[in-house]
Amino acid sequence: xxxxxxxxxxxxxxxxxxxxxxxxxxxxxxxxxxxxxxxxxxxxxxxxxxxxxxxxxxxxxxxxxxxxxxxxxxxxxxxxxxxxxxxxxxxxxxxxxxxxxxxxxxxxxxxxxxxxxxxxxxxxxxxxxxxxxxxxxxxxxxxxxxxxxxxxxxxxxxxxxxxxxxxxxxxxxxxxxxxxxxxxxxxxxxxxxxxxxxxxxxxxxxxxxxxxxxxxxxxxxxxxxxxxxxxxxxxxxxxxxxxxxxxxxxxx
Amino acid sequence: xxxxxxxxxxxxxxxxxxxxxxxxxxxxxxxxxxxxxxxxxxxxxxxxxxxxxxxxxxxxxxxxxxxxxxxxxxxxxxxxxxxxxxxxxxxxxxxxxxxxxxxxxxxxxxxxxxxxxxxxxxxxxxxxxxxxxxxxxxxxxxxxxxxxxxxxxxxxxxxxxxxxxxxxxxxxxxxxxxxxxxxxxxxxxxxxxxxxxxxxxxxxxxxxxxxxxxxxxxxxxxxxxxxxxxxxxxxxxxxxxxxxxxxxxxxxxxxxxxxxxxxxxxxxxxxxxxxxxxxxxxxxxxxxxxxxxxxxxxxxxxxxxxxxxxxxxxxxxxxxxxxxxxxxx
Numbered sequence: 001x002x003x004x005x006x007x008x009x010x011x012x013x014x015x016x017x018x019x020x021x022x023x024x025x026x027x028x029x030x031x032x033x034x035x036x037x038x039x040x041x042x043x044x045x046x047x048x049x050x051x052x053x054x055x056x057x058x059x060x061x062x063x064x065x066x067x068x069x070x071x072x073x074x075x076x077x078x079x080x081x082x083x084x085x086x087x088x089x090x091x092x093x094x095x096x097x098x099x100x101x102x103x104x105x106x107x108x109x110x111x112x113x114x115x116x117x118x119x120x121x122x123x124x125x126x127x128x129x130x131x132x133x134x135x136x137x138x139x140x141x142x143x144x145x146x147x148x149x150x151x152x153x154x155x156x157x158x159x160x161x162x163x164x165x166x167x168x169x170x171x172x173x174x175x176x177x178x179x180x181x182x183x184x185x186x187x188x189x190x191x192x193x194x195x196x197x198x199x200x201x202x203x204x205x206x207x208x209x210x211x212x213x214x215x216x217x218x219x220x221x222x223x224x225x226x227x228x229x230x231x232x233x234x235x236x237x238x239x240x241x242x243x244x245x246x247x248x249x250x251x252x
Numbered sequence: 253x254x255x256x257x258x259x260x261x262x263x264x265x266x267x268x269x270x271x272x273x274x275x276x277x278x279x280x281x282x283x284x285x286x287x288x289x290x291x292x293x294x295x296x297x298x299x300x301x302x303x304x305x306x307x308x309x310x311x312x313x314x315x316x317x318x319x320x321x322x323x324x325x326x327x328x329x330x331x332x333x334x335x336x337x338x339x340x341x342x343x344x345x346x347x348x349x350x351x352x353x354x355x356x357x358x359x360x361x362x363x364x365x366x367x368x369x370x371x372x373x374x375x376x377x378x379x380x381x382x383x384x385x386x387x388x389x390x391x392x393x394x395x396x397x398x399x400x401x402x403x404x405x406x407x408x409x410x411x412x413x414x415x416x417x418x419x420x421x422x423x424x425x426x427x428x429x430x431x432x433x434x435x436x437x438x439x440x441x442x443x444x445x446x447x448x449x450x451x452x453x454x455x456x457x458x459x460x461x462x463x464x465x466x467x468x469x470x471x472x473x474x475x476x477x478x479x480x481x482x483x484x485x486x487x488x489x490x491x492x493x494x495x496x497x498x499x500x501x502x503x504x505x506x507x508x509x510x511x512x513x514x515x516x517x518x519x520x521x522x523x524x525x526x527x528x529x530x531x532x533x534x535x536x537x538x539x540x541x542x543x544x545x546x547x548x549x550x551x552x553x554x555x556x557x558x559x560x561x562x563x564x565x566x567x568x569x570x571x572x573x574x575x576x577x578x579x580x581x
Contacts, residue, residue: 075331075447111367112285112336115327117360119334120367158363215359 043102047091049243050106054084056242057235064238068231071218076118076231083114083122103130118232121155121168128154145176145183152176159215166213166225168232171204175240191248198244205229205237253449255549260446264306264328271313275575278317285334287341288313288324298413298422299323299345301338302354302406304361305330307445307548308466311403314544314576320410321354321574329445329548330467332360338368342376350375350419354406354426356398357382377419379426381405383435383556385494386463386471399466400508400545400556401433404568407577411567429564434494436487437471437554439464441512443547462486466510466547480517484524487555492532497559499533504558504568509543512551518542525555538568544576 057064061077068076087106094102107126111119129151138144152172161167163174178200182193208230218225257263265283272281272288279288287303302312303325312324323341327333342351351372355365357380369376383401409426417425439461442451452468455461460483463471497503507522509515522541529536537560545554558564571580 108336112334115334115360115364116331117363119332120360120363123367158366159359 043094043097043099046099046102046106047094049246050084050087050091052242052246053239054088056238056245057081057084060235060238064231064235067229067234071213071225071228071231075116076235079114079116079118080122080235083110083119086110086113100130100133103127103133117159121159124154124158125151140183141187141189142180142183145179148179149176161215164211165215166208166211166218166230166233167215168230168236170208170211170230171201171233171236171240174200174204189247194244194247198241201237201240201244205233208233253444253446255444255446257446263446264326267306268313268326271309271575278573278575279313282340282344285337285340286326287337287344288316288326289341289344290317290322293345293347294318294322294414295347296349297322297347297416298349298419299342299347299351300354300406300410300413300422301325301341301345301351302402303327303333303338303341303365304356304358305332305467307443308545310543310576311545312406315403315406315410315574317572317574318581319414319570319572319574320406320577322413329447332358332364335364335368335371338365339371342368342372342374346374349416350377352376352409352413352419352422352426353378354402354409355380356402357395358397375419377423379405379409379423379430381430383430383433384437384465385434385490386436386465397465397469399435399437400506400554401430401435401558403508403540403544403577404433404504404506404556404558405429407572408564408567411570411572414570425563425567429558432495432559432561432564433556434491435506435508435554435556436490437464437466437508437510437552438462438483438487439468439471439510439547439550439552440477441549441551443468443510443512443550445548461552463490464547464550464552466545468547468550480520481524484521484528484555488525488528488557491555491557492529495557495559497532497534497557500535501533502535502537502560502565503529504538504540504556504560504564505529505536506540506544506556506558507542508540508545508554508556510550510552510554511543511546512549513553515542518553521553521555529557538565 057080065077086109090109103126107123111123114122129147132147132150138147161169163170175197186193213225268281272279278291280291281288299322301323302321305327307329315321316324322345325333325337325341353365355361355378365378381398381402382396384397384399405426408429409422412425413422441455442453444451458477459474460477461471462473462475507518509518518541526536573581
């Protein structure tokens with residue numbers, strides 16, 4: 001879900017692989033490294049982000065599954081995990097592809113492997129970004145923010161949910177808006193900006209606790225859903241944090 | 253949970269393989285992506301494709317064959333199939349006149365079929381079924397759910413498509429049948445999803461769930477068990493409120509079992525519903541009783557009324573040869 005964020009980073013040093021394979025080894029000084037000189041989206045980043053998201057989802061099984069048992073039908077975690085694992089397993093066939101082709105293939109894979117309602121939503125994020133990159137290679141931070149917004153708009157077009165309906169959009173739309181704002185004042189994302197993105201995702205996720213659900217499976221519960229965080233918003237926040245942490249060079 | 257299975261993971265595949273083997277004269281199964289097509293493919297007609305989560309058999313695979321569907325995409329239990337299945341199915345059966353998808357109105361199904369339609373290279377249209385009058389906005393959907401009335405839509409549209417009618421005409425008739433069809437169900441027990449291993453909801457020995465959906469979604473209300481006539485009266489009342497038929501209208505009455513209720517009880521429900529509908533001045537000119545849109549092992553039933561007209565009646569009566577419906581040939 002959050003791969004748009006990683007597209008903002010310029011290069012993939014071997015240190016990234018170190019973070020992915022062994023989270024206890026932090027590349028020293030990486031967190032303070034300024035993230036800049038954006039050139040273009042790289043497939044290596046997309047793959048590293050998939051791995052980061054896959055690990056983060058696996059380590060949040062209990063939280064996400066518990067939330068879905070409360071107000072969903074208990075299969076959200078399993079479906080998302082299956083999608084992440086399927087995407088991560090595609091590394092060999094994606095490595096040598098252009099970013100748009102890689103995003104397209106990931107989109108089609110999650111579409112068929114997640115299934116249900118989440119499949120088309122997550123897939124739309126990748127497929128819309130793939131189309132956008134093909135039309136216009138993103139160069140500036142603003143271009144990348146626009147690219148992320150295109151992915152989010154793809155999900156919104158498919159699921160028709162607005163902010164305030166107790167869904168993943170309560171995380172994605174505020175994060176996308178913040179990214180666009182940051183791009184209007186920054187030419188590059190520094191650590192403060194990335195921390196702000198993490199905080200926005202967290203805030204959006206927590207805000208779903210007090211909402212009535214009007215979209216998604218929790219919609220039939222009416223008042224009974226109040227007091228429960230939306231599992232889709234939670235998994236989305238976990239993914240965004242995973243990618244932000246990767247950018248910051250932090251281990252969990 | 254006690255079910256006939258080897259492992260939950262292979263349950264669907266083994267069941268599909270059994271279905272295909274038992275009806276090898278009618279259907280051919282393709283795995284990964286999963287879809288079924290007619291054993292003898294039709295030519296020069298709109299390809300009518302349906303699908304949805306498994307667990308509602310014989311919907312939709314049992315309605316595959318001459319006079320009804322050209323291809324079916326089965327999803328996992330109670331989970332929408334994905335667009336790769338629909339694209340593969342469409343590619344296999346499309347024969348120049350376009351594809352008509354018949355989709356039950358649930359968020360997941362709608363989105364997956366929508367994406368498939370956008371990716372298809374040929375012309376396509378979709379009929380969304382939404383015959384359940386129980387709840388305006390149920391757990392699984394935005395808007396009314398598609399339930400047992402889908403069988404009627406698939407029969408009537410399937411028959412029209414067989415005549416070589418074009419895509420727009422087939423869609424228009426499907427939409428019309430859907431508008432003229434209303435259903436409502438009642439559960440006496442929950443169902444148990446094999447992978448979950450325990451009942452989806454709890455109903456006491458003396459309780460029923462009025463207005464239940466076909467996945468065990470909550471209905472209008474939970475209430476105490478009552479005589480069948482009283483339960484039927486509530487179902488019929490909601491249906492007639494929605495359809496508002498003129499006295500003297502001809503109807504098709506479908507009493508559908510959810511799989512856990514014996515036919516003996518379904519016929520008792522038919523008897524009760526038929527008398528009540530006749531007392532409202534309605535003429536029951538076509539009937540169907542049996543397990544057609546099931547909910548795994550749920551005990552319960554739904555009543556569906558379709559307001560007939562000459563065209564709908566003609567296509568209901570036309571020959572059909574599928575695993576679950578066969579007449580006239």
